Amino acid sequence: MPYRPPAWAQDLLLALFVTVMQVQGTISRTHDDPVSVLRPLSDLGNLGYGLLITGGAVVVLRRRRPVAVFAVTALTSVTYYALDFPDGPGWLGLFVALYTVTARGDGRRSLFLAAAAITVLAVTWLVAAADIEPPAAIGWVFFRIGASVMSAALGESVRTRKVIAAEAVQRAELAERTREREARARVDEERLRIAREVHDTVAHAIAVINVQAGMTAHVLARGEVSGAAADGSAAGAGGGGVPDGGPPPGRAREALEIIEQTSSRALREMRTILGVLHGAGDGRAPHPGLGEIGELTTAARAAGLDVELAAPSPPPAVPTAVGSAVYRILQESITNVIRHAGPTRVTVAVDYDADAVRIRVTDEGPQEERATGPDPGEPGRGISGMRERCRLLGGDLDARPVGGGFAVTARLPLAPAEAVDA
Numbered sequence: 269m270p271y272r273p274p275a276w277a278q279d280l281l282l283a284l285f286v287t288v289m290q291v292q293g294t295i296s297r298t299h300d301d302p303v304s305v306l307r308p309l310s311d312l313g314n315l316g317y318g319l320l321i322t323g324g325a326v327v328v329l330r331r332r333r334p335v336a337v338f339a340v341t342a343l344t345s346v347t348y349y350a351l352d353f354p355d356g357p358g359w360l361g362l363f364v365a366l367y368t369v370t371a372r373g374d375g376r377r378s379l380f381l382a383a384a385a386i387t388v389l390a391v392t393w394l395v396a397a398a399d400i401e402p403p404a405a406i407g408w409v410f411f412r413i414g415a416s417v418m419s420a421a422l423g424e425s426v427r428t429r430k431v432i433a434a435e436a437v438q439r440a441e442l443a444e445r446t447r448e449r450e451a452r453a454r455v456d457e458e459r460l461r462i463a464r465e466v467h468d469t470v471a472h473a474i475a476v477i478n479v480q481a482g483m484t485a486h487v488l489a490r491g492e493v494s495g496a497a498a499d500g501s502a503a504g505a506g507g508g509g510v511p512d513g514g515p516p517p518g519r520a521r522e523a524l525e526i527i528e529q530t531s532s533r534a535l536r537e538m539r540t541i542l543g544v545l546h547g548a549g550d551g552r553a554p555h556p557g558l559g560e561i562g563e564l565t566t567a568a569r570a571a572g573l574d575v576e577l578a579a580p581s582p583p584p585a586v587p588t589a590v591g592s593a594v595y596r597i598l599q600e601s602i603t604n605v606i607r608h609a610g611p612t613r614v615t616v617a618v619d620y621d622a623d624a625v626r627i628r629v630t631d632e633g634p635q636e637e638r639a640t641g642p643d644p645g646e647p648g649r650g651i652s653g654m655r656e657r658c659r660l661l662g663g664d665l666d667a668r669p670v671g672g673g674f675a676v677t678a679r680l681p682l683a684p685a686e687a688v689d690a
Contacts, residue, residue: 283327286327291324295309297354307351312351316353326340327341327364334365342385345362378424556596558594559582561598568605568606572610594625612632616629617629624681626677626678630676
C-alpha cells in the first residue's frame, strides 16, 4: 500500500505550495508585464506581500477551521484588489478555502455562504478593475468569478458523493442486520420445529416400547409361574405330561418384534430430523465429502482463484463425519480467500495417515490493492465455525497470516468419537 502522509502534513505542504505560487507568480507576472502594475507589492510597508502570504499560509488550517480560513482568504482578496495591488495568482488560497467550505459543509448553509461570499467578491473585483489598463485585463476578473463558482461546485460534488456513499454503507449495514435477525428467527423457528418433531418421535417410540416391554415381562413372568406349577404337578403325578393353560410363547416374540420395529422406525425418523442440522434440504441428501473436493476446487477456479490441489485420488475411506468436516473446512477456507483476497494463488493440501486427516489451505494474499474489506486474519464466524467443527471431532485448527497471505491448518482424527470422549 503506497505511503500517504497524515492530513496535517498534506495541508502543510499545500499551504506552502499555495503561498510560494501566489508570491512568486505575482512577482513574475509584474516583472514580465510592467504595464499592468498598479501598486508595488512593497508599498504600504510590504502589505502586498503580507496579504499574499497570509492568504496562502492560512490554508494549513482549512480542515479544522474551514469557515474561518475562507473568511480570512476572502478578506485578504478584497483588501488586496481594493488597494490596487497587481493581479496574479493571489486567488489560489481563496479557491482552496472555498472548495473546503462546501466539501466539508452541510449542504444548504455552506452553499448559501459560498454564494453570498462569491457575490461580494465579484462586486469588489469588478469595481476594483473598473479603470484597469489595458481593458483586456478585465478578463482575469471574470476568470476569478468563474473559478470561484467552479471551486464551490466541485466541493459540493465531493460532499454529495461522500453523503451518498455513507448512506449506502448505512443501508447495507441495516440490511445486513435485518438479514441476520431474519436468519436468527428462521434458525430459532427451525430449532423449535425440530425439537417438536424429536419430542413426538421419541415420546411415541418410548411409549410403545415401554408398553411392549411391560407386556413381555408379564408374559415371561406368567410363563415362569406356570412352568414351576407344571413341574410340581408332573412330579406329584409321577412325571406325567405337560399341563395346559401356559402362556402362548408367540406373545413374547410378538412383543419383542414390535419393540424392534418401533425402535428402528424411531431411529430412522431421528436421523431424518437431525440431518437437517447438518446440511441443506430435508436431511435425506448425502453429505458432501472427500469425493466432492475436486468439484469444490473447480468451482473456486471458476471464481477466479488459481487453485493447486494436492490430494490422493481416489480418496481413502474415512468416517462420514470426518469427510464432511474436511469438505466444509476447505469450502469455508476457499470462500474466505475469495471474499478477503480476491483472485490469487491458493494451495490446497489434504494428507492422510493411519490415525488422522490433515488439511492445509494457503493463499498468497491480494494480487492487487483492495480499497475496502475486512482483514483476512480477523477472527470471525467462519474461522470460529471451522474451529468448532474440529473441536467436536477431537481435532484442532490453526488460522493465521503467513507472509502476505493466510493459512488454515487443521487436523481431524479418524476416531472422533473416542477423541471427544477422552
